[in-house]
Amino acid sequence: MRATAMTPTARAALKREGFSRRGFLKTSGALIVSFQFRAADAQITAGSPRAGQLDSWIAIAADGSVTAYSGKEELGQGISTAQTQLVAEELSVPFNRVKLIYCDTAFTPDQATTSGSQSHPTNFNHANLARAGATARETLLRLASERLGVPVNQLAAADGVIAMKGDSAKKVTYGQLVGGKKFNLALDGAAKRKHPSEWTVLGKPIPRPDLPALVTGQFEFVHNVRVPGMLHGRVVRPPTVGATIAAVDESSVKDLPGVVKVVIRKNFVGVVAQKPWQAIQAANKLKVTWTSGPALATHADLYQHIRNQKSTRDTLLVDSKDVDQKLTGAAITVKATYLHPYQMHGSVGSSCAVADVQGDKATIWSPTQAVWFQRSTAAMVLGLKSENIRVIFRRGSGCYGCNGADTVTYDAAILSQAVGKPVRVQLTRKDEMAWENYGNAFVIDERVGLDAQGNIVAWDHESWSPGMGGRPGTNTPGNVITGTLIGFNPAPFTPRSPSPDPTSFNNGSNGIPSYIARGGTGTVQSVRVMTHGVPSDFYTGPLRSPARLQNTFAHECFMDELAARVKADPVAYRLRHLRDPRLIDALNAVVKAANWTPRPSPNPANGRTGVVSGRGVSCVLYEGDNGYCGLVAEVEVDQSTGKISVKRIVTSADVGPISNPDGLRNQMEGGSLQGMSRALLEEVTWDNEKITSVDWRTYPTLPLGFDVPKIETVLINRPDEEAFGAGETSITLAAAAIGNAVFDATGARLRQIPFTPERVKTALDARSQGSS
Amino acid sequence: MSAIKLKVNGGSHTLDLDPSTPLLYALSDDLELRGPKFGCGLGQCGACTVIVKGAAVRSCVTPVKSVEGSEITTLDGLGTPEKLHPIQKAFVEEQAAQCGFCLNGVIMTAKAFIDKNPKATEAQIEQALSGVLCRCFTNVRMLAAIKRYGRELAR
Numbered sequence: 001m002r003a004t005a006m007t008p009t010a011r012a013a014l015k016r017e018g019f020s021r022r023g024f025l026k027t028s029g030a031l032i033v034s035f036q037f038r039a040a041d042a043q044i045t046a047g048s049p050r051a052g053q054l055d056s057w058i059a060i061a062a063d064g065s066v067t068a069y070s071g072k073e074e075l076g077q078g079i080s081t082a083q084t085q086l087v088a089e090e091l092s093v094p095f096n097r098v099k100l101i102y103c104d105t106a107f108t109p110d111q112a113t114t115s116g117s118q119s120h121p122t123n124f125n126h127a128n129l130a131r132a133g134a135t136a137r138e139t140l141l142r143l144a145s146e147r148l149g150v151p152v153n154q155l156a157a158a159d160g161v162i163a164m165k166g167d168s169a170k171k172v173t174y175g176q177l178v179g180g181k182k183f184n185l186a187l188d189g190a191a192k193r194k195h196p197s198e199w200t201v202l203g204k205p206i207p208r209p210d211l212p213a214l215v216t217g218q219f220e221f222v223h224n225v226r227v228p229g230m231l232h233g234r235v236v237r238p239p240t241v242g243a244t245i246a247a248v249d250e251s252s253v254k255d256l257p258g259v260v261k262v263v264i265r266k267n268f269v270g271v272v273a274q275k276p277w278q279a280i281q282a283a284n285k286l287k288v289t290w291t292s293g294p295a296l297a298t299h300a301d302l303y304q305h306i307r308n309q310k311s312t313r314d315t316l317l318v319d320s321k322d323v324d325q326k327l328t329g330a331a332i333t334v335k336a337t338y339l340h341p342y343q344m345h346g347s348v349g350s351s352c353a354v355a356d357v358q359g360d361k362a363t364i365w366s367p368t369q370a371v372w373f374q375r376s377t378a379a380m381v382l383g384l385k386s387e388n389i390r391v392i393f394r395r396g397s398g399c400y401g402c403n404g405a406d407t408v409t410y411d412a413a414i415l416s417q418a419v420g421k422p423v424r425v426q427l428t429r430k431d432e433m434a435w436e437n438y439g440n441a442f443v444i445d446e447r448v449g450l451d452a453q454g455n456i457v458a459w460d461h462e463s464w465s466p467g468m469g470g471r472p473g474t475n476t477p478g479n480v481i482t483g484t485l486i487g488f489n490p491a492p493f494t495p496r497s498p499s500p501d502p503t504s505f506n507n508g509s510n511g512i513p514s515y516i517a518r519g520g521t522g523t524v525q526s527v528r529v530m531t532h533g534v535p536s537d538f539y540t541g542p543l544r545s546p547a548r549l550q551n552t553f554a555h556e557c558f559m560d561e562l563a564a565r566v567k568a569d570p571v572a573y574r575l576r577h578l579r580d581p582r583l584i585d586a587l588n589a590v591v592k593a594a595n596w597t598p599r600p601s602p603n604p605a606n607g608r609t610g611v612v613s614g615r616g617v618s619c620v621l622y623e624g625d626n627g628y629c630g631l632v633a634e635v636e637v638d639q640s641t642g643k644i645s646v647k648r649i650v651t652s653a654d655v656g657p658i659s660n661p662d663g664l665r666n667q668m669e670g671g672s673l674q675g676m677s678r679a680l681l682e683e684v685t686w687d688n689e690k691i692t693s694v695d696w697r698t699y700p701t702l703p704l705g706f707d708v709p710k711i712e713t714v715l716i717n718r719p720d721e722e723a724f725g726a727g728e729t730s731i732t733l734a735a736a737a738i739g740n741a742v743f744d745a746t747g748a749r750l751r752q753i754p755f756t757p758e759r760v761k762t763a764l765d766a767r768s769q770g771s772s
Numbered sequence: 773m774s775a776i777k778l779k780v781n782g783g784s785h786t787l788d789l790d791p792s793t794p795l796l797y798a799l800s801d802d803l804e805l806r807g808p809k810f811g812c813g814l815g816q817c818g819a820c821t822v823i824v825k826g827a828a829v830r831s832c833v834t835p836v837k838s839v840e841g842s843e844i845t846t847l848d849g850l851g852t853p854e855k856l857h858p859i860q861k862a863f864v865e866e867q868a869a870q871c872g873f874c875l876n877g878v879i880m881t882a883k884a885f886i887d888k889n890p891k892a893t894e895a896q897i898e899q900a901l902s903g904v905l906c907r908c909f910t911n912v913r914m915l916a917a918i919k920r921y922g923r924e925l926a927r
Contacts, residue, residue, distance in 0.1 A: 075871060076869070076870035076871025076872060076873075076908055077870065078870075207864070207867055208867060208869070210872070211863070211864045211867065211869055211872075212853035212856065212860075212864060213853055214869055214872035214875055215847075215856065215860040215863045215864060215869070215872075215875055215879065216807075216847065216848065216850065216851055216852055216853055216856065216857075216860055217805065217806045217807025217808075217846065217847035217848040217876060218806060218848070218852075218853060219806065219872060220806065221806070221809075221873060223800075223809060223810070224800075224806045226804060232801075257773065257790070275797070275801060276797050276801055277789075277790060277793045277794070277797045278790075346907055347873075347907060348811050348817055348819055348873055348874050348905050348906065348907040349809055349810065349811050349819060349873045349874075350810065350811070350812070395871065395872075396871075396873075397811075397871055397873035397874075397907075398870055398871030398873060398907055398908040399871075400907070426810055428813060429811070429812040429813055429814060429816075662867055666867065666870060666910070666913070669909070669910070669912050669913070670870055670908050670909045670910055671909075672909075673909035673911055673912075674907070674908070674909045677909065695812060695814055695816060696812060696814075696816040696817055696905065697816065701905060701907065702909070702911075703901065703902050703903060703904060703905055704818075704874075704878060704901040704902070704904040704905060704906050704911050704914060704915070705897065705898035705899060705900060705901025705902040705904065705911075705915070706898065706902060706911075707898065708898065708911045708912060708915060711912050
């Protein structure tokens with residue numbers, strides 16, 4: 001569609017884009033670049049730019065400024081800074097000459113979901129954005145060679161100018177070579193990236209360009225998007241899990257000021273009003289009669305309930321087929337069960353979106369992690385063609401996974417469609433917390449056989465985890481609450497037992513301990529890992545380090561139990577069973593930085609009363625192939641109250657070549673503390689019909705100003721290795737290291753998260769009964 | 773609805789509002805200020821914090837009528853990207869943010885406290901910030917930025 005044929009909505013949206021982008025540029029200090037270049041062929045009705053084409057990723061304007069387009073978005077993790085560095089580096093231009101645009105279905109290549117610590121490996125190795133940068137540089141050098149009549153190997157690029165080495169008079173600028181024109185080239189798989197030893201921009205701690213706007217309140221979050229004529233919506237969620245609408249008395253709000261419409265679609269109810277406070281009051285006063293859903297399994301019985309499920313989806317991750325035989329022949333067998341609750345993303349700002357649905361077209365501003373999937377599922381929600389919808393990412397409050405972002409986007413779209421005007425919806429705190437897609441609860445049984453020398457001869461791991469829904473993906477809007485309310489179903493639970501044998505090694509869930517030989521990072525030959533998916537009463541979805549955190553909590557605490565059983569130092573015992581040199585390095589680096597004194601746990605010098613201190617360690621290769629990390633926690637435990645104080649956390653990170661060391665440190669620090677909050681405090685609760693953890697009193701979290709531990713981070717740079725993920729490594733290890741430190745301090749073993757003072761007291765009391 | 777007179781960031785505004793409307797909505801919707809944010813609506817997280825007569829106030833639970841005529845300062849009113857307020861500068865220098873949504877509450881709460889207690893101890897600062905949430909857990913950097921601001925003031 002040419003610009004002249006655009007709908008008023010599309011035109012307004014584009015105009016708005018240009019406006020907001022200029023505003024952003026003004027505040028971010030970046031240069032204004034060639035947005036108009038791309039806007040000229042902006043197509044709300046076209047597919048996203050083709051990922052195989054250089055022009056989909058990089059544009060160079062007449063003034064030599066560079067615009068890069070990425071399908072991996074900035075959620076606060078710092079990846080946009082690193083992506084800008086990457087493009088600046090490959091093109092040999094200063095950082096502030098590159099403007100990065102990401103995750104707009106009309107402008108940027110489809111890179112699916114920004115999740116799973118995949119942005120760094122996806123865009124910083126040899127494909128996608130990295131390949132685009134390398135292709136552009138080599139293309140510019142070739143064009144310069146032709147223009148100047150100088151062989152490529154006698155040319156050098158710097159500051160957007162290509163000049164002959166030794167004769168700087170022979171030069172040409174990028175603007176002169178391609179300014180404002182398209183490359184019309186496919187990405188070149190043979191184009192070589194610069195080696196990290198040559199880097200001057202990438203690999204440096206470049207400050208985040210979004211901070212000046214953020215600290216002055218000028219940054220446009222999705223919550224700040226304002227569209228002319230925009231109304232405000234509020235949803236009325238069911239009061240209990242599974243409740244359905246019996247009746248809605250629309251007259252109950254008809255006299256309230258500003259109310260525009262009550263919108264009902266199957267079990268979805270919302271109100272639209274002129275102003276937000278009017279929408280809130282109308283939603284509170286709207287009389288809806290609900291029919292209750294089935295009773296919930298008691299919260300106190302959660303883990304037994306999970307384990308007792310008869311209908312399971314079984315997945316055998318690995319099976320050496322000799323585990324039972326090896327366990328039978330072992331000198332000692334040790335077993336333990338670990339329990340992990342449902343936990344929340346709990347974004348500090350409740351989720352928000354703005355939608356403008358006009359006839360058969362829609363423009364949506366969403367904090368979703370997947371604009372393309374939001375587009376195809378919003379099309380199902382609205383009954384529109386996917387290609388008639390444009391989804392524009394706008395940052396929401398830190399998401400950590402599948403929070404309320406997708407569901408509130410459907411809310412806004414449904415309400416906008418019903419009134420034919422743009423509508424903004426922000427969820428209440430309670431609606432966010434009662435209906436988000438929680439991180440999975442887990443029951444994990446660990447069983448190991450040891451030989452006479454204390455070496456592990458077999459490892460048997462079995463887990464149960466409830467799930468329902470998740471990310472909406474390409475075609476499952478029912479995976480989040482709003483989709484279900486309007487009649488879509490969550491992806492069906494499909495039992496499968498017995499599991500087929502594994503056909504390849506995949507440790508994406510870290511279900512397989514690090515100490516396993518085949519395909520893994522350790523030495524233990526005999527292993528079986530069986531997982532049972534079971535149905536959930538609540539929506540679940542990825543929460544920072546999904547399954548990996550829970551499994552690693554169990555593995556790394558259990559490894560500590562084994563070390564204690566054979567009276568070995570926990571670090572030395574791990575090293576006895578590891579063979580991957582990078583994981584060994586990560587472990588050695590963190591214990592060195594922590595001044596770890598080798599000795600078995602618990603600390604024999606500690607008494608059984610008063611405040612005692614201890615240290616614990618854990619390590620992991622995240623997802624089996626996506627980032628090495630070690631973590632040491634030092635704690636104090638008040639044995640009279642059961643209160644744990646974490647005094648110090650030391651982490652190590654090896655994620656390949658470091659793209660931005662300060663950004664990496666920021667992720668390691670935040671992950672450690674978020675992991676600490678989840679370990680000590682966080683647990684979703686419910687009664688027999690509804691979620692009861694619905695605000696920050698009922699779902700406690702560590703505040704900003706608690707007794708914050710000292711945090712140190714050791715970065716291990718690997719210029720010649722592949723880029724790995726970084727954002728989910730330290731959070732994966734915090735709970736295990738803290739639990740192990742409590743054991744070191746007290747001799748009491750914690751096997752259930754969160755480590756509340758009550759649970760610590762129970763474990764301390766169990767010591768005197770000789771069963772810790 | 774009634775005419776409410778608000779003094780915000782040095783300017784005066786007359787708004788036609790239900791007097792029970794929380795201040796937050798007047799600021800973020802009627803005045804389109806981006807600083808104060810809705811986090812919980814319960815006064816539990818701090819994201820909506822503004823400074824009224826020198827004190828940090830949770831605007832999500834403050835009826836607009838109750839602050840009529842009082843001098844209200846929001847994050848937007850402290851400085852600009854080109855001319856940062858010293859506390860904003862401290863946050864940039866410490867690179868103290870991840871998603872940044874909580875920054876409003878952190879900065880405004882810290883500013884109100886430090887301006888009155890520039891020589892506050894680490895424990896006192898932590899106590900003052902114990903009702904503010906950052907769910908990205910940028911705590912270490914944010915507390916460092918607040919201390920940096922305190923040092924600036926004390927000089």
